[in-house]
Amino acid sequence: MKEISVLLADDHEVVLDSLAMMIASLERVNVLATATNGLEVLDKLTHLPVDIVLSDMHMPELSGIELALRLREHYPATKLILLTMEEEPETIRSAMQAGVWGYVLKRATKKELEKAILSVADGARYFTEEVHRQLAQIENEATPNGHETPDSIQSLSKREIEIVRLIASEVSSQDIADQLFISPSTVETHRRNIFKKLDIHSVVALTRFAIRNKIV
Secondary structure: OOOEEEEOOOHHHHHHHHHHHHOOOOOEEEEEEOOOHHHHHHHHHOOOOHHHHHHHOOOOOHHHHHHHHHHHHHHOEEEEEEEEEOOHHHHHHHHHHOOOOOEEEEOOOOHHHHHHHHHHHHHOOOOOOOHHHHHHHHHHHHOOOOOOOOOHHHHHHHHHHHHHHHHOOOOOHHHHHHHHOOOOOHHHHHHHHHHHHHHOOOOHHHHHHHHHHHOO
């Protein structure tokens, strides 16, 4: 199986060294480099083929969310997992909107970190159970009527489920159209129908739905 190249970022060197030792012991995972601030991460990405950046939320120069935005713009093939103590719903919302692929709390076990890295490397977003609970709170705020039910996925067609997966993975409407060989206007029609069927009103809520139903 393909080896996963990882760059670790944390401004506390003791934490960074311990994390590097733990991550390097995982199968399939190769720690290519470490960094102590966000700008150093970007600098190292110019010459290192990194699959995943595992970063703290609060670092000098660039926060984890700012780093996510930079990666999405300049290194879209590199996926970011935030390893943080932050559990506030608004912080999680901002991280998701910035395009993070994983959100793991610092009290996570080695096994959970491994699961997060492998899941993201295989193209699936990963959020810890504690974060799922916070996402549920975000979703309740986004869908005040609470109409979504556990069997909502049954109301979607196969094409709509595929579009949900792509939207939750932050693929643009034009790229969705190109991948599915349909027009952008057809994508937007599907999008409106999906939101109506699920009675949700934001991409954050749709992403939460996709994660809970294992679509992504």
